[in-house]
């Protein structure tokens with residue numbers, strides 16, 4: 001508790017001084033009269049002296065505070081020692097300031113402009129964040145700093161790395177007839193239209209005759225128009241369509257075609273991937289399909305990559321072997337599809353590019369997917385060196401040929 005001692009000519013003057021200096025919380029504990037001035041008792045006068053406490057410490061000045069801290073940390077520090085410590089602190093501060101000013105500027109610590117541009121281009125094409133991170137990481141590792149300045153080169157190599165992530169479906173060579181293909185997927189993605197396109201493609205019309213026998217089966221017999229839609233295609237193409245509604249009728253229909261036709265294409269009812277009950281019911285019917293059946297999942301190209309991942313997961317019980325990317329004509333970027341399928345480890349079999357049956361379908365190729373990348377230059381030579389076998393499929397696409 002701090003104490004004070006103050007003097008004044010009178011009792012009230014002394015009190016005023018105390019209040020002014022120590023505030024109203026000051027408490028007088030002792031008051032006495034003291035004699036002041038004069039010589040040998042001549043000319044001396046009396047004053048009031050008060051001693052008390054004031055409950056708080058007035059803030060010490062900075063030097064005093066430092067001294068108190070240092071003293072509390074050990075022994076009392078003589079002024080000279082304190083000044084030496086302060087001097088050293090000042091010199092350290094100066095050195096630190098110099099180091100900071102010598103350090104690379106914030107701008108230089110950021111990503112190289114080419115990498116920033118690449119990130120932006122990948123983002124525009126809707127690649128997933130994980131995929132973008134992977135490609136940037138590879139660019140940082142594989143490009144020396146000087147080479148990064150050439151953005152065109154960086155971008156062309158990035159296209160190659162994107163291409164390496166695309167897996168294509170290898171169609172099985174089934175000797176025992178028929179090949180059974182079942183399309184599943186969310187509502188409205190184009191399953192029925194794709195079944196009709198596939199029927200025409202596999203049937204291979206030649207001289208007005210189908211070279212291969214194809215049959216279509218639909219599970220879509222509940223919805224008004226559902227059955228009608230595929231029957232209409234069947235009628236136009238003269239390809240028989242049968243309707244099934246349960247496990248038993250599907251088993252019977254498939255048994256009827258065993259070893260007699262080349263292809264059986266099964267259209268299913270679009271299901272919300274979140275409706276486990278409906279998906280389960282449809283799976284129970286489709287369990288009538290033999291093990292060799294190729295289930296393929298249709299996904300619309302405009303679906304967000306996070307939603308694609310979710311759809312891939314929800315349809316997993318069907319053990320689909322490949323993904324058909326539909327409505328590629330309706331979207332500008334394919335990064336969402338490429339990255340989600342790469343992350344899900346699923347190959348692509350076909351892409352569909354319009355509403356017209358039968359022409360708007362093609363076997364998926366690396367080139368056809370890459371050509372849908374927005375703002376990227378697809379270099380024929382770089383791709384050819386890496387994917388030689390696919391070079392032919394690049395011919396009909398307007399790719400940049402840098403020449404040898």
Ligand SMILES: Nc1nc2c(ncn2[C@@H]2O[C@H](COP(=O)(O)OP(=O)(O)OP(=O)(O)O)[C@@H](O)[C@H]2O)c(=O)[nH]1
Nearest residue numbers: 187188189190191192193270326327352353354355
């Ligand atoms: N632009 C475009 N439209 C397509 C494509 N494929 C199908 N469509 C259209 O998408 C709509 C739905 O096609 P459907 O074949 O009925 O789709 P679905 O998956 O069978 O639908 P549900 O049976 O209701 O689940 C139709 O208008 C088709 O013409 C395509 O590749 N591009």
Ligand SMILES: [Mg+2]
Nearest residue numbers: 191192220270
């Ligand atoms: Mg349909």
